[in-house]
Amino acid sequence: MTVVTPDTVSLSAQEAEEALGLILKARALETGAIRWQRQGLIPGYAPALGQEAAQVGIALAMGPHDRAFPTYREAGVALALGVDMAAYMATHQGIWHGGLYNPAQTRLAPFQAVVGGSVLHAVGWALGQSMSGADSVAVAFLGDGASSQGDVHEAMNFAGVMNAPVVFYVQNNGWAISTPTAKQVAGGSVAERAQGYGFSAYRADGNDIEAVLTASRLALEEARGTRRPVVVEVMTYRRGPHSTSDDPGRYRSLQQEYEQGAVDPVDVATERARAAGVSAEQIEKLTSDAEAWIEDLRVRTTSAGHRPGDELFDFVFQTPTESLKAQQASWREETERD
Ligand SMILES: Cc1ncc(C[n+]2csc(CCOP(=O)(O)OP(=O)(O)O)c2C)c(N)n1
Ligand SMILES: [Mg+2]
Structure with missing residues (x-):
């Protein structure tokens, strides 16, 4: 397993600005959607608060013909892939299942709530791509909790045996609802398991956009070239509840939240952007763009009518x-x- 460290990478000013703009919009959605749910505007949401860099980074690294197979918590991926977020929110709005976007055009498969389910679909799709001579790669999204699901073992084993070009992208956010990673992942690392399946793995700080982008690029390049699977495990923290019907106060203390969620990916991305040469005025503009964007999205999401x-x-x-x-x-x- 290779640990990708931030000091081995550097972003151009343009890359850092684009990434920060998306991370700020993703953050606006994560806080906005919770408010909308509390106001009764949408029935439910699964917030990815704290996972914005982990999601934007992998999506930015994907090639034009790659495909993401998301779980229920991948709004930042959808956003960075250019999906119309009102169409994405149709599921949380309760008017459609799997989102109202076109998976072939957007590169985002319908999202789903079956833990580990998207991992199986990704492997099948990737195998199909190789068999048809394409050079595309599937990105299978899963969490630390899903990694202990039998289906995920089968998918990884099958991908290794059959040579499926899949990046198994694990967002280790410390929790599977109320179960901490220590009680979910034997050995403490999903990335370490790759060796047993005969493929390589990268581990990176999921709160650092530079590390995420670099690990994602390395993994996608490797899967594309070798037509083999790769694991990426990004270490992050679920800062909010599992979903809007969850109360984390039942299983973790505020003190733990402060300590374990001490590093905010938005702050890190802002620092990275500054270091790459993005000016304070540009950062201010990105912030106000995100505010205007979320207000427009609120109007479009909540005014969407029911489907026949x-x-x-x-x-x-x-x-x-x-x-x-x-x-x-x-x-x-x-x-x-x-
Ligand atoms: C097959 C299946 N089993 C159980 C559940 C209930 N469930 C929903 S999310 C979840 C935890 C998943 O944790 P993790 O994979 O770490 O993803 P995270 O929610 O942290 O993003 C569980 C057990 C489900 N949706 N599907
Ligand atoms: Mg988790």
Whole structure:
């Protein structure tokens, strides 16, 4: 396993400015969405507060034909991939499942709540890419908790045996709902497991955009060139609740939160931007852009209407089967009667 340290990397002013702009918008969404949920504007949200750099960095490193397979906590990835965030928020808004964006155009597969589920899809997709001669790489998103799921072992083993170009991207945020990493990950490191599967791994500070970008670039380049899997484990901290229905006060103290969440990725990205030559005026502009952006997103997200219910049947197959059409007709008949 290679540990990627910040002093081995450096960002250009343009890269640092772009990354900071995205991190500030991601932060605005993480705090904004919690407020919207508390105000009753959206039914629920899974905040990635503290994971903004870990998410923006990998997305910025992805190639034009790579594909991300996200969990429920990847808003920063969606944002950095250029997904319309009102379309992304459709799921949290409760009007659609998996987001209303086009996965092929955006490079973001539908997100899902099944822990470890996206990891299996990523391996299958990556294998398909290699078999068709493409040089694309899949990025499988998973958490420290998901790493102890049987499906994830199967996916990693299968990817190793079959040579699937996948970056298994682990955001180790210290928690799986109320279970700390120490009670979830035997041996303490997901990255160390890669050796047992016969592939390499990188570990980086997930709160430092430079380290994340570098580890992500190295891993994607390696997976693309070797057509083999790679693990990246970025160490970060879930600063907020698991979801808006969770109360972390039941299982961790404020003191622990202050200590373990002491490093804020927004502060680090700001420092990195300054060091790369981004001016105070530019940073101020990025901050006000993020404020305007989140207000526009609030309006667009909360004014989105409901989707027609029978749309549920439309995207199952490219050409719907007769039985599916019959189910759709019967569903329409039933609901129109009510
Ligand atoms: C198959 C499955 N088992 C259990 C759950 C309930 N569940 C939702 S999130 C979660 C914890 C996941 O923790 P981790 O992988 O560390 O991701 P994080 O939530 O920290 O981003 C669990 C157990 C689920 N959604 N799916
Ligand atoms: Mg976790």
